[in-house]
Amino acid sequence: MLEKDLYQPIKDYFIKNGYLVRGEVEDCDVIAVKDEVITVVELKKNLTVKLLTQAVKRQKIGDQVYMAIPKPKGFRYSRSWNDTVHLIRRLELGLLFVSFKGEEKHVEVVIEPKVFNRKRSQVMNKKRRARLINEVKERHEDFNIGGTTGVKLVTAYKEKAIHIACCLNRFETLTTKELRELGTDQAKTTRILYNNHYSWFEKVGRGVYQLSETGKKELKDYATIAKYYNQIIDEAIKSSP
Structure with missing residues (x-):
């Protein structure tokens, strides 16, 4: 043709x-x-x-x-x-x-x-814009490299899950209260543990959790981020009464 x-x-x-x-x-x-x-x-x-x-x-x-x-x-x-x-x-x-x-x-x-x-388009995507702003604010550090493909991305949710995993990896078992005292998200720690989206956590008692074998294995894939959160845990321990 x-x-x-x-x-x-x-x-x-x-x-x-x-x-x-x-x-x-x-x-x-x-x-x-x-x-x-x-x-x-x-x-x-x-x-x-x-x-x-x-x-x-x-x-x-x-x-x-x-x-x-x-x-x-x-x-x-x-x-x-x-x-x-x-x-x-x-x-x-x-x-x-x-x-x-x-x-x-x-x-x-x-x-x-x-x-x-354009204004109408932005209004129609108001919720998505709000999620975008919230995601940026919720991330503590910039652990992703823009433009990369085929690698695991670190969202704000995953950051929080890694923080919890680092705490459990160090202390084996912790209550949700103890996790929050170590600096994990005050509002979302319980929900993250309950939803267990990545199958990283195991409930071993009322409000008590430990890291699963899957969690221990996959935490190694996030060594740089784990190092960051282990420093935060160290600071939380030093500042505790």
């Missing part, structure tokens, strides 16, 4: 919707005019960064800009596709799919070129 194969279906679509359509005008693949509103359509075989860049440049002369590509074979919605849709909407571009079935050609409007409301 060539890019020019997309032209006729796109032209027919806009003519059907009342536009005057011309091809190859001032470096634009397709120009459609209706009521003095200029619509630019860029034709490409694939959705690429080059196409996005080209379409954004066309916004200098067009009131609205579409990108038109053949509908991908086996197309399905996915998280990756949703991210792409968000980017296209953020750039205030439109997207058209062209399907070919024998002699039949069908144009599908996937995204309309509309003004992006």
Whole structure:
């Protein structure tokens, strides 16, 4: 398939919707005019960064800009596709799919070129923004290296669990009260032990816990963080009456 194969279906679509359509005008693949509103359509075989860049440049002369590509074979919605849709909407571009079935050609409007409301987007993601801020504040140190992949990430929750694990690793068994006295999270220690998300803890009595074999083994994977929390435990012991 060539890019020019997309032209006729796109032209027919806009003519059907009342536009005057011309091809190859001032470096634009397709120009459609209706009521003095200029619509630019860029034709490409694939959705690429080059196409996005080209379409954004066309916004200098067009009131609205579409990108038109053949509908991908086996197309399905996915998280990756949703991210792409968000980017296209953020750039205030439109997207058209062209399907070919024998002699039949069908144009599908996937995204309309509309003004992006960033404030509305932030309001819709208010809870996620709050979680992000809370996560940053809850982390005591920066134990992750940005840009790395394939490694275990340390969240604020995991930090707290490692702190508890370090206490139990040193003293074998402790009550939730004793753990908090050693500096573990005052509000979340009991819940972390109860949920036992990582299977690190074992209850050996009423309010008394010890480190499981899994906990002892996996704690070794966090040696740097364990060193940090062992220092905090040392300080807590020194400052205790």
